[in-house]
Amino acid sequence: MTQNVPSYTGDIAEQRIDPSREYSAENQEIEFSAEQHSIWADLFDGVHQPYLLEHICQEWKKGLEWLALDPKRIPTVKHLIDHILPRTGWTIERTVVRYTLADDWYKKFAQRIFLITDYLRTRDQMEFTPEPDMFHDIFGHLPFLTQKFYADIEDKFAPAYMKATQDEKEVIKRLAWYSTEFGLVVQNNRFTVFGAGIISGRKELTRTIMEFYRLGRDNVIDYTKPIFPQLNEHFLANKADLHRIIDGVNELHRQGQMSSADEGWNVVLGLYKKLGIKQEGMFGGEVILAPFDVETIGRIPKTVYAFNPMLFVCESLEQMDAVLDSYLKPIAMRA
Numbered sequence: 389m390t391q392n393v394p395s396y397t398g399d400i401a402e403q404r405i406d407p408s409r410e411y412s413a414e415n416q417e418i419e420f421s422a423e424q425h426s427i428w429a430d431l432f433d434g435v436h437q438p439y440l441l442e443h444i445c446q447e448w449k450k451g452l453e454w455l456a457l458d459p460k461r462i463p464t465v466k467h468l469i470d471h472i473l474p475r476t477g478w479t480i481e482r483t484v485v486r487y488t489l490a491d492d493w494y495k496k497f498a499q500r501i502f503l504i505t506d507y508l509r510t511r512d513q514m515e516f517t518p519e520p521d522m523f524h525d526i527f528g529h530l531p532f533l534t535q536k537f538y539a540d541i542e543d544k545f546a547p548a549y550m551k552a553t554q555d556e557k558e559v560i561k562r563l564a565w566y567s568t569e570f571g572l573v574v575q576n577n578r579f580t581v582f583g584a585g586i587i588s589g590r591k592e593l594t595r596t597i598m599e600f601y602r603l604g605r606d607n608v609i610d611y612t613k614p615i616f617p618q619l620n621e622h623f624l625a626n627k628a629d630l631h632r633i634i635d636g637v638n639e640l641h642r643q644g645q646m647s648s649a650d651e652g653w654n655v656v657l658g659l660y661k662k663l664g665i666k667q668e669g670m671f672g673g674e675v676i677l678a679p680f681d682v683e684t685i686g687r688i689p690k691t692v693y694a695f696n697p698m699l700f701v702c703e704s705l706e707q708m709d710a711v712l713d714s715y716l717k718p719i720a721m722r723a
Protein backbone atom coordinates (compact mmCIF):
# COMPACT_ATOMS: atom_id res chain seq x y z
CA MET A 389 0.00 0.00 0.00
CA THR A 390 1.53 3.37 -0.93
CA GLN A 391 1.09 6.07 1.65
CA ASN A 392 0.41 9.59 0.58
CA VAL A 393 0.98 11.45 3.81
CA PRO A 394 -0.25 15.02 3.76
CA SER A 395 1.89 17.54 5.61
CA TYR A 396 0.47 18.23 9.02
CA THR A 397 -0.64 21.73 9.79
CA GLY A 398 -2.22 21.45 13.20
CA ASP A 399 -5.73 20.44 12.30
CA ILE A 400 -6.74 17.24 10.66
CA ALA A 401 -9.41 17.68 8.07
CA GLU A 402 -12.53 15.72 8.90
CA GLN A 403 -13.58 13.67 5.90
CA ARG A 404 -17.02 12.52 4.83
CA ILE A 405 -17.65 8.84 4.27
CA ASP A 406 -18.23 8.22 0.57
CA PRO A 407 -19.90 4.77 0.29
CA SER A 408 -18.72 4.36 -3.31
CA ARG A 409 -15.08 4.49 -2.14
CA GLU A 410 -15.52 2.28 0.91
CA TYR A 411 -14.71 -1.34 1.62
CA SER A 412 -17.69 -3.57 0.94
CA ALA A 413 -19.17 -5.84 3.61
CA GLU A 414 -17.57 -8.87 1.90
CA ASN A 415 -14.24 -7.19 1.34
CA GLN A 416 -12.96 -5.88 4.67
CA GLU A 417 -9.54 -7.48 4.78
CA ILE A 418 -6.23 -6.06 3.59
CA GLU A 419 -3.05 -7.87 2.58
CA PHE A 420 -0.54 -5.98 4.71
CA SER A 421 3.14 -5.80 3.77
CA ALA A 422 5.89 -7.32 5.92
CA GLU A 423 7.00 -3.76 6.72
CA GLN A 424 3.54 -2.83 7.98
CA HIS A 425 3.41 -5.91 10.24
CA SER A 426 6.85 -4.98 11.49
CA ILE A 427 5.75 -1.38 12.27
CA TRP A 428 2.77 -2.85 14.14
CA ALA A 429 5.05 -5.19 16.11
CA ASP A 430 7.36 -2.32 17.12
CA LEU A 431 4.45 -0.07 18.11
CA PHE A 432 2.93 -2.90 20.16
CA ASP A 433 6.23 -3.67 21.85
CA GLY A 434 6.88 0.04 22.47
CA VAL A 435 3.84 0.38 24.72
CA HIS A 436 3.70 -3.19 26.04
CA GLN A 437 6.37 -2.58 28.67
CA PRO A 438 5.81 -3.17 32.40
CA TYR A 439 6.93 0.38 33.32
CA LEU A 440 4.27 1.84 31.01
CA LEU A 441 1.51 -0.77 31.48
CA GLU A 442 1.40 -0.14 35.23
CA HIS A 443 0.05 3.35 34.48
CA ILE A 444 -2.76 2.20 32.19
CA CYS A 445 -6.17 1.44 33.72
CA GLN A 446 -7.13 -2.14 34.59
CA GLU A 447 -9.97 -2.41 32.08
CA TRP A 448 -7.71 -1.77 29.10
CA LYS A 449 -5.26 -4.46 30.22
CA LYS A 450 -8.06 -6.96 30.80
CA GLY A 451 -9.52 -6.08 27.39
CA LEU A 452 -6.15 -6.52 25.68
CA GLU A 453 -6.14 -10.12 26.91
CA TRP A 454 -9.71 -10.68 25.79
CA LEU A 455 -8.99 -9.21 22.37
CA ALA A 456 -6.12 -11.70 21.95
CA LEU A 457 -4.11 -9.52 19.58
CA ASP A 458 -1.01 -10.99 17.98
CA PRO A 459 1.85 -8.65 18.99
CA LYS A 460 3.59 -9.39 15.70
CA ARG A 461 0.77 -9.05 13.19
CA ILE A 462 -1.98 -6.58 12.36
CA PRO A 463 -5.26 -8.37 13.11
CA THR A 464 -7.93 -9.09 10.52
CA VAL A 465 -11.30 -7.39 10.85
CA LYS A 466 -12.79 -10.88 11.30
CA HIS A 467 -10.58 -11.50 14.35
CA LEU A 468 -11.70 -8.21 15.89
CA ILE A 469 -15.38 -8.85 15.25
CA ASP A 470 -15.13 -12.41 16.60
CA HIS A 471 -13.72 -11.09 19.88
CA ILE A 472 -15.94 -8.01 20.27
CA LEU A 473 -19.40 -8.64 18.80
CA PRO A 474 -20.34 -11.61 21.06
CA ARG A 475 -19.27 -9.67 24.16
CA THR A 476 -20.78 -6.24 23.63
CA GLY A 477 -22.86 -6.27 20.44
CA TRP A 478 -20.55 -3.75 18.77
CA THR A 479 -19.01 -4.52 15.42
CA ILE A 480 -16.03 -3.23 13.46
CA GLU A 481 -15.93 -1.76 9.97
CA ARG A 482 -12.91 -0.80 7.89
CA THR A 483 -12.86 2.65 6.30
CA VAL A 484 -10.63 4.47 3.82
CA VAL A 485 -11.32 7.68 5.71
CA ARG A 486 -8.51 8.79 7.98
CA TYR A 487 -10.42 11.12 10.24
CA THR A 488 -14.15 10.76 9.95
CA LEU A 489 -16.49 13.73 10.04
CA ALA A 490 -18.27 13.67 13.41
CA ASP A 491 -21.75 13.51 11.81
CA ASP A 492 -20.79 10.36 9.88
CA TRP A 493 -18.90 8.88 12.83
CA TYR A 494 -21.91 9.16 15.14
CA LYS A 495 -24.26 7.73 12.50
CA LYS A 496 -22.10 4.59 12.66
CA PHE A 497 -22.04 4.76 16.46
CA ALA A 498 -25.83 4.76 16.48
CA GLN A 499 -25.61 1.38 14.71
CA ARG A 500 -22.91 0.20 17.14
CA ILE A 501 -20.29 0.22 14.43
CA PHE A 502 -16.77 1.27 15.39
CA LEU A 503 -14.80 2.38 12.34
CA ILE A 504 -11.14 1.53 11.97
CA THR A 505 -9.08 3.32 9.40
CA ASP A 506 -6.97 1.43 6.86
CA TYR A 507 -4.04 3.79 7.37
CA LEU A 508 -1.00 2.82 9.46
CA ARG A 509 1.57 5.40 10.56
CA THR A 510 5.02 5.34 8.98
CA ARG A 511 8.36 4.65 10.66
CA ASP A 512 9.05 8.32 11.33
CA GLN A 513 5.88 8.59 13.45
CA MET A 514 6.51 5.75 15.88
CA GLU A 515 6.37 7.93 19.02
CA PHE A 516 3.47 10.13 18.04
CA THR A 517 1.05 10.71 15.21
CA PRO A 518 -1.57 13.44 15.36
CA GLU A 519 -3.68 11.39 12.96
CA PRO A 520 -5.50 8.46 14.48
CA ASP A 521 -4.17 5.46 12.55
CA MET A 522 -5.21 1.81 12.74
CA PHE A 523 -2.81 1.18 15.64
CA HIS A 524 -4.63 3.90 17.56
CA ASP A 525 -8.05 2.55 16.63
CA ILE A 526 -7.28 -1.11 17.34
CA PHE A 527 -4.72 -1.04 20.16
CA GLY A 528 -6.05 2.07 21.88
CA HIS A 529 -9.82 1.61 21.70
CA LEU A 530 -10.73 -1.97 20.93
CA PRO A 531 -9.48 -3.67 24.13
CA PHE A 532 -12.08 -1.52 25.88
CA LEU A 533 -14.81 -2.38 23.40
CA THR A 534 -14.75 -6.00 24.60
CA GLN A 535 -16.41 -4.72 27.77
CA LYS A 536 -19.94 -3.66 28.52
CA PHE A 537 -19.06 -0.56 30.55
CA TYR A 538 -17.20 0.90 27.56
CA ALA A 539 -19.92 -0.04 25.09
CA ASP A 540 -22.34 1.69 27.48
CA ILE A 541 -20.18 4.84 27.47
CA GLU A 542 -19.92 4.82 23.66
CA ASP A 543 -23.68 4.22 23.46
CA LYS A 544 -24.31 7.56 25.18
CA PHE A 545 -22.80 9.78 22.51
CA ALA A 546 -24.76 9.14 19.32
CA PRO A 547 -28.32 9.61 20.70
CA ALA A 548 -27.31 12.96 22.21
CA TYR A 549 -25.30 14.05 19.18
CA MET A 550 -28.26 13.39 16.86
CA LYS A 551 -30.48 15.80 18.81
CA ALA A 552 -27.87 18.36 19.80
CA THR A 553 -27.67 21.94 18.59
CA GLN A 554 -24.48 22.93 16.76
CA ASP A 555 -22.99 24.39 19.95
CA GLU A 556 -23.89 21.31 21.94
CA LYS A 557 -22.34 19.10 19.25
CA GLU A 558 -19.06 20.89 19.83
CA VAL A 559 -19.28 20.21 23.58
CA ILE A 560 -20.14 16.54 22.92
CA LYS A 561 -17.07 16.19 20.71
CA ARG A 562 -14.91 17.69 23.46
CA LEU A 563 -16.43 15.38 26.09
CA ALA A 564 -15.62 12.37 23.90
CA TRP A 565 -12.14 13.77 23.22
CA TYR A 566 -11.27 14.30 26.88
CA SER A 567 -12.76 10.98 28.03
CA THR A 568 -12.36 8.15 25.52
CA GLU A 569 -9.42 9.77 23.71
CA PHE A 570 -7.47 11.62 26.40
CA GLY A 571 -9.14 10.79 29.71
CA LEU A 572 -7.47 9.74 32.95
CA VAL A 573 -9.07 7.83 35.80
CA VAL A 574 -8.10 7.26 39.42
CA GLN A 575 -7.64 3.58 40.30
CA ASN A 576 -6.16 2.28 43.58
CA ASN A 577 -5.51 5.92 44.52
CA ARG A 578 -3.22 6.45 41.51
CA PHE A 579 -3.74 8.35 38.28
CA THR A 580 -4.10 5.91 35.39
CA VAL A 581 -4.52 6.39 31.66
CA PHE A 582 -7.91 5.70 30.10
CA GLY A 583 -7.81 7.57 26.78
CA ALA A 584 -6.94 5.66 23.61
CA GLY A 585 -5.08 8.69 22.25
CA ILE A 586 -2.59 8.49 25.10
CA ILE A 587 -2.30 4.70 25.15
CA SER A 588 -1.51 4.48 21.43
CA GLY A 589 1.26 7.09 21.43
CA ARG A 590 4.43 6.47 23.41
CA LYS A 591 5.31 10.15 23.51
CA GLU A 592 1.91 11.16 24.85
CA LEU A 593 1.94 8.24 27.28
CA THR A 594 5.38 9.00 28.73
CA ARG A 595 4.64 12.73 28.91
CA THR A 596 1.50 11.93 30.92
CA ILE A 597 3.26 9.47 33.24
CA MET A 598 6.04 12.02 33.86
CA GLU A 599 3.38 14.39 35.13
CA PHE A 600 2.03 11.76 37.56
CA TYR A 601 5.53 11.51 39.05
CA ARG A 602 6.15 15.25 38.90
CA LEU A 603 3.02 15.97 40.95
CA GLY A 604 4.39 13.74 43.71
CA ARG A 605 7.96 15.00 43.48
CA ASP A 606 6.88 18.66 43.70
CA ASN A 607 4.54 17.92 46.62
CA VAL A 608 1.45 18.97 44.68
CA ILE A 609 -0.19 15.59 45.32
CA ASP A 610 0.53 13.44 48.37
CA TYR A 611 0.02 9.90 47.10
CA THR A 612 -0.31 8.57 50.65
CA LYS A 613 -3.64 10.41 50.95
CA PRO A 614 -6.73 10.28 48.68
CA ILE A 615 -5.57 11.99 45.49
CA PHE A 616 -8.80 13.06 43.81
CA PRO A 617 -9.88 15.50 46.57
CA GLN A 618 -6.40 17.05 46.42
CA LEU A 619 -6.65 17.48 42.65
CA ASN A 620 -10.09 19.00 43.09
CA GLU A 621 -8.80 21.47 45.67
CA HIS A 622 -6.02 22.62 43.34
CA PHE A 623 -8.54 22.94 40.55
CA LEU A 624 -10.98 25.05 42.58
CA ALA A 625 -8.19 27.27 43.89
CA ASN A 626 -6.74 27.84 40.40
CA LYS A 627 -9.86 27.72 38.22
CA ALA A 628 -9.60 31.35 37.12
CA ASP A 629 -6.00 30.89 35.95
CA LEU A 630 -6.84 27.58 34.32
CA HIS A 631 -9.62 29.23 32.33
CA ARG A 632 -7.25 32.08 31.35
CA ILE A 633 -4.83 29.47 30.04
CA ILE A 634 -7.60 27.72 28.10
CA ASP A 635 -8.70 31.01 26.56
CA GLY A 636 -5.09 31.82 25.70
CA VAL A 637 -4.50 28.41 24.13
CA ASN A 638 -7.65 28.80 22.05
CA GLU A 639 -6.43 32.15 20.82
CA LEU A 640 -3.00 30.69 19.96
CA HIS A 641 -4.74 27.89 18.12
CA ARG A 642 -6.80 30.38 16.12
CA GLN A 643 -3.53 32.03 15.13
CA GLY A 644 -2.17 28.67 13.93
CA GLN A 645 0.54 28.54 16.58
CA MET A 646 -0.29 25.13 17.99
CA SER A 647 0.66 23.13 14.95
CA SER A 648 3.05 20.65 16.48
CA ALA A 649 3.64 19.11 19.89
CA ASP A 650 6.99 20.90 20.38
CA GLU A 651 5.74 24.20 19.08
CA GLY A 652 2.59 23.77 21.17
CA TRP A 653 4.58 23.36 24.37
CA ASN A 654 6.83 26.33 23.66
CA VAL A 655 3.94 28.63 22.93
CA VAL A 656 2.14 27.48 26.08
CA LEU A 657 5.26 28.33 28.10
CA GLY A 658 5.23 31.77 26.48
CA LEU A 659 1.58 32.08 27.34
CA TYR A 660 2.26 31.38 31.05
CA LYS A 661 4.79 34.21 31.04
CA LYS A 662 2.45 36.58 29.27
CA LEU A 663 -0.36 35.84 31.71
CA GLY A 664 1.97 36.06 34.72
CA ILE A 665 1.14 32.51 35.81
CA LYS A 666 4.00 30.89 37.69
CA GLN A 667 5.09 27.47 36.52
CA GLU A 668 4.53 25.74 39.82
CA GLY A 669 1.94 23.65 41.61
CA MET A 670 -0.65 22.27 39.19
CA PHE A 671 0.94 24.42 36.43
CA GLY A 672 4.47 23.12 36.99
CA GLY A 673 4.54 20.31 34.44
CA GLU A 674 4.19 19.83 30.69
CA VAL A 675 0.51 19.10 31.00
CA ILE A 676 -2.13 20.28 33.48
CA LEU A 677 -4.29 17.69 35.20
CA ALA A 678 -7.76 18.84 36.24
CA PRO A 679 -10.94 17.04 37.30
CA PHE A 680 -13.28 16.04 34.47
CA ASP A 681 -15.54 19.07 34.47
CA VAL A 682 -18.11 19.82 31.76
CA GLU A 683 -17.91 23.58 32.19
CA THR A 684 -14.13 23.62 31.77
CA ILE A 685 -14.11 21.12 28.92
CA GLY A 686 -16.94 22.98 27.20
CA ARG A 687 -14.84 26.12 27.37
CA ILE A 688 -12.33 24.60 24.99
CA PRO A 689 -14.08 25.58 21.76
CA LYS A 690 -11.42 24.05 19.56
CA THR A 691 -10.01 20.59 20.00
CA VAL A 692 -6.26 20.91 20.05
CA TYR A 693 -5.24 17.92 17.99
CA ALA A 694 -1.51 18.46 17.98
CA PHE A 695 -1.03 19.26 21.59
CA ASN A 696 -3.17 18.76 24.67
CA PRO A 697 -2.12 21.33 27.24
CA MET A 698 -4.41 19.70 29.77
CA LEU A 699 -5.90 16.34 30.60
CA PHE A 700 -8.98 15.62 32.67
CA VAL A 701 -9.24 13.07 35.46
CA CYS A 702 -12.29 11.11 36.61
CA GLU A 703 -12.54 9.89 40.18
CA SER A 704 -13.69 6.51 38.85
CA LEU A 705 -15.24 5.09 35.69
CA GLU A 706 -18.62 5.33 37.42
CA GLN A 707 -18.04 9.03 37.97
CA MET A 708 -17.12 9.47 34.30
CA ASP A 709 -20.36 7.74 33.43
CA ALA A 710 -22.37 10.03 35.72
CA VAL A 711 -20.75 13.24 34.42
CA LEU A 712 -21.32 12.21 30.79
CA ASP A 713 -24.93 11.30 31.61
CA SER A 714 -25.52 14.66 33.27
CA TYR A 715 -24.80 16.40 29.97
CA LEU A 716 -25.79 13.84 27.35
CA LYS A 717 -29.00 12.32 28.72
CA PRO A 718 -31.16 15.47 28.81
CA ILE A 719 -30.22 16.14 25.18
CA ALA A 720 -30.83 12.54 24.07
CA MET A 721 -34.25 12.55 25.75
CA ARG A 722 -35.55 15.58 23.85
CA ALA A 723 -38.60 14.95 21.71
Ligand SMILES: [Fe+2]
Nearest residue numbers: 520569584585
Ligand atom coordinates in the same frame (compact mmCIF):
# COMPACT_ATOMS: atom_id res chain seq x y z
FE1 LIG B 1 -9.76 7.49 18.81
